[in-house]
Amino acid sequence: MNATPKPSQSRASDPRNARHVPHDQAAQGQDVDPLRDPALYFNRELSQLDFNFRVLAQARDAQVPLLERLRYLCISCTNLDEFFEIRAATVRHSQDFGIPPGPDGVAPAEVLKQIHDRAAELVDAQYRCWNEELRPQLNDAGVRILPRDAWNAKQTRWLRDHFCEQILPVLSPLGLDPAHPFPKILNKSLNIVVVLKGKDAFGRTGHLAIVRAPRSLPRIIQIPQEVSGGPSDFVFLSAMLSAFVDELFPGMQVKGAYQFRVTRNSELIVDEEEVENLALALRDELIGRGYLRAMRLEIAEQCPTDIVRTLLVNFDLPENAVYRINGPVNLNRVIQVYDLVQRPDLKYPAFQPRALRDADAMFERVAEGDVLLHHPFDSFAPVLELIKQAAEDPNVLAIKQTLYRTGKDSPIVEQLVQAARNGKDVTVVVELRARFDEEANLGVGDRLQDAGVQVVYGVVGYKTHAKMLLIVRREGRKLRRYVHLGTGNYHSGTTRNYTDFGLITADPDIGNDVDLIFRQLSGLAPAIKLKRLLQSPFTLHAGVLARIDRETKHARAGRPARIIAKMNALNEPQVVRALYTASQAGVQIDLIVRGACTLRPGVPGVSDNIRVRSIVGRFLEHHRVYWFGNDGAPDLFCSSADWLERNLLRRIETGFPILDPDLAARVYDEALANYLADNTNAWALQPDGRYERIAPTEHHMPHSAQLSLLAKLCT
Structure with a gap:
């Protein structure tokens, strides 16, 4: 390393x-x-x-x-x-x-x-990393992303022909002069600023022009093997635009061509108190999202200073907002190579998630006892199967679900549509403000409404981030509620790449709690009292603080006191202060925080009993688990919420207990103890803000939390 x-x-x-x-x-x-x-x-x-x-x-x-x-x-x-x-x-x-x-x-x-x-x-x-490590090593492995100076004559001819036939017809260069002011530049779009010399057909003297690459053009072009000689040879579109931009300005001399890219503010702000229809207001905001305030300018490192200044003035950016780039300004687009190159030897080994027994009869299976799913090690298929069976089962009367992110062509949306067509009462809470999925969620809402589904667009002022599914089924003379609660989205794609827990249960108390929350979301219900679940913005924050305080009291009384929590981020000040107080009382605290953490561990007299680690591995760590020792009678919650101000105070979230002792032990072992033992993908946060990689020692063999779960649960 x-x-x-x-x-x-x-x-x-x-x-x-x-x-x-x-x-x-x-x-x-x-x-x-x-x-x-x-x-x-x-x-x-x-x-x-x-x-x-x-x-x-x-x-x-x-x-x-x-x-x-x-x-x-x-x-x-x-x-x-x-x-x-x-x-x-x-x-x-x-x-x-x-x-x-x-x-x-x-x-x-x-x-x-x-x-x-x-x-x-x-x-x-x-x-x-790209220029000195990955690009040369990929080249040695037969995956070549060819820079301009590496093109041979045959490759250059093919690339120029391809440019003239497939790219040139969709380009619209814009010369800058009094009649053609600086154009609007779309957020994160690829552009070339061209320095010209000479006069065009109208006698206009050239100086600068802007060439914008339309979204329709692929950013990575594969060269045919018969031309290049290799099966996996690629070039960036930006390299082609720079190399052949002279084709756009016949009769003029191109003195220089420099790629650039601007990143803009993408946070949509809708005054929800002033709109009658949130969906319509959001559609209007989306139209202008790509042209909001500029935040950063990336430009080729050899671009002359006067041109950089011109761009900074046009984008109203300070000098320190420019980043000179030694390579393609849209380096992230090389991800296409990952999908285009079929080289299993250069990728992680494939695995088959564990299947659930009796998944063809989900209601009977859940009636026997709660089902815990640990994705991606457990298949997401049981959740899809549960919704599918609910849509087809004549005894199912109603389905209620929250949707935050679903992915393109979601099978869940299709099953909800089918359920409505089959006469079920279907209610779906679609969160329109799921960042960067707003447009997709508007489409999901329209599709569901067209099928007769009752669509609710969340609560004004609060994003609905909770992951809940409720199915009401007639069984004899009684109605029974079946519930799925999760830490992650109802998105088949992310369940293969994110670590998350899902609980499927028929517990009456949990079912009643979830039903009350759905009624609160879809109606104008007053505050509700829940028996099992914690709910943000009402009881989750207070519930977390109360449990931290309980551990503090245990420690002060000389009893064992322990907190282990896993989440994506931590910044809520009251929670941080409560953890500091607990540490001062002697509570042993381990936090597994993947991303941002504002708590400073290891400060003598304040947080010397707090340890913070971050895990970065094959899968994105996404589940949230809170465990409180409680003097031998531990509380364990899974949740959709990080310990962030927004999640605890300004969102609709849930924290749900794992009531089955065997399943609670699984969550503890797989998501907490297992991750605290990781010494290959773990980083420890130091008191000065640095993260140090944790390494195996002679007394501790290498242990990867994710690999151990793959070996234990998957084939």
Whole structure:
């Protein structure tokens, strides 16, 4: 392993993070809670950005198959795009509107500066990984992504012909002059700025032109084997545009051609209090999403400074928002090579998820006892089968489900449509504001409504992120509720790549709780009291705090006290302070946090009993599990919610208990103890903000949590 993320700047030693006293408390002379000291908190955005260094480390790990390493590189690039579109854009919004700093005490302007500095380091590392490691190694393995200077005469002829026949007809170059001002540039689109010399047919003197690559063009072009001599030879569209751009300007001299790409704010803001129809308002917002405020400019590193300045002025960007690129500006598009190259020897070995017995009779199977599914190691087919059987079963009267992300051509949507056509009462809560899936979810809502499904577009002001399915079935003279609750989306694709838990149960209390939540979502119901489930924004936050406090009291009374929690991110200040208090009381706390974590572990006297680790491996770690020791009578919840402010306070989420002791033991063993033993894909968060790779020792053999589950559960 030769990739170690560069340490983040320690907040404790940074004078910019001096103790911040809230104005109202200082004015009244109140004592400030020492657990609110900004030095005890990492910045969420910078912590999230650092996660991508851990992803990039997978791309540089020689133990990972070569094409998988390419995939990790592309994931780190795509993640960085989304980071600028959402997280950096949110910080810019805070700066513009004077929103005060968060718990870390760092002002938005300073956060933006640190974001750009740290992102520059990440971009440099990404392109060094591409140019110095992956591209040469892929070339040696027979997968060649050919740069311009490597094209031979035969390849060049074919590429020029292909350009003239397949690409040139769809291009519309725009010369910049008083009649042709700088055009609108679509978010993350590929563009070429061309420097010209000479006059065109109208006598206009050329200077600059913009060539935009339409979305319809593939970003990676495969050269036929009979032309190139190799079965897996590719070129970037950006290289072809730069090489043959002279075909667009006959009679003029091309002095230079430089690719560039702008990343824009993609956070949609709909004033939900002022709209009568959220779906219509969102459709209007989507039209302009690709042209919102610019956040970052990527441009070829050899581009002249005066052209860069021209672009920065047009995009209203500061100097530190430009990233000079030693390679294609859309490096993430090389992911297409992963799918185009059929080389099993360069990819992870295929596996077959474990099948559920008696899945052809799901109601009978669940009536025997709860079913726990651990994806991707357990097949997602039982969930699909449950919905399919519900759609066809004459005894099923009603189906209710939440949909956050479903994927293209979702079999679940098709079964819900069929259920409605079969006379079932079907209600679906479609969350329109699932980021980057808004347009797809609008289409899902339209399709369901056309089939007679009652579609509810969530709750104003709160995203519906809970994963719930409720089936009401007549059995004799009684109605019985069957429920599926999950930590992940109803998306067949992600269930093969994300780690998640799903519980299928006929427990009456859980069924009644889920029914109450659906009625609350679809109607105008008052606050409800749930027996088994925790629900955000009402009881989940308070329930977590109460259980942390209970462990604190156990520790103070000299009883065993332990907390283990696994999630994607952690930043909710009250939860962090409660964990600090628990640590001070002696509670042993292990947190498995994949991405952003604002809690600072290992601070003497504050968090020296807290350990934080991040797992980055073959599958995206996605399940959320909370375990509280409770003096030998542990509480265990799976949830759709991270310990983030938005999830605990501004979303519809659920936390559901695993009541069957054997299944609870499975969750503990597979998702907690197993991951705490990982010493091959685990990173430990240090008090200064660095993540250090955990390695096997002479006393601890190599252990990969994900590989152990593959070996145990799959074939």
